[in-house]
Amino acid sequence: MAARGTAAAGLAALGLSLAGCGAGGTGARDEGPARGASVAQSAPSPSSSPAPTAKRVDAVALVKNDPKVSAEVKRDLKPCVADEYPVDVSYGKLTGGSSDDIVVNVMTCGDAVGVGSYVYRAVGTEYQNVFRVEEPPVYAEIDRGDLVVTMQVYEKGDPVEYPSGENVITYHWSSNRFVEQARTHNDYSNAVGGGSPTAPEN
Known part of the structure; x- marks a missing residue:
């Protein structure tokens, strides 16, 4: 996504990445140690079993059904190009x-604007929708076991690539639902001389 300060910009490309669609963000899988943490104190023994991989799903079919x-x-x-859809998918514990x-x-093809974010929970052999937001531009990601949703804010006259700010909302799963834990609003500085936008103000 070309917009500034989006949550998608720092994600690792471990989900379904659609470079052909112009999708700037990619899904991230929230597993393993936190950034900067040691992966292991000693080398694993030869008998160690490999870590299980997440079961991949057809995210497009999941959304459409x-x-x-x-x-x-x-x-x-x-599809944006051939059979490539503008979706990013993340797998992790929430x-x-x-x-x-x-x-x-789910994003648009041309400018990768997020139009919908959804969380699916495995219930038996099916997946149940336990969270959705369809107020673009929006992007959701997994961060240390919590759901973080970034919603960009536009003032009148703002171009798509330069929003005025963003709301970042953190949700935690509690009592079989997502409960808002924190909310942060960031205002962006004006671009200097019509060039690239500056970092968000604190």
Whole structure:
């Protein structure tokens, strides 16, 4: 995404990345040690079993078959190039289940604006929608077991690539639902001389 300060900019490309669609963000899998933490104190023994990999799902089918997803999002969810769809997918632990939860971000093809973010929880052999937001521009990601949703804020006259600021909302899973834990608003500085935008003000 070309907009400034989005959560998508720092994600690792471990989910479904669609470079052909112009999607700037990619999904990240929230597993393993925190950044900067030691992976292991000693070399693993030869008998160590490899870490299990997350079960991959058809995120496009998941969204299109979901009755909680708006008809508008479903209608606009089409391939950008060939059979490549503008979706980012993240796998990780959010709801305390035995299987990884799935975060799906649906974007536009041209400018990769997030139009919908969804969280799916494994329930038996099916996936249940336990969170959705369809107020663009929006992007959701997994951060240390919490769900972090970034929503960019536009003032009148703001171009798509230069929003005036952003709201960052952190949710934690509690009592079978996501509960808001923190909310931060960042205002962006004006671009100097019509060039690249500056860092957000604190």
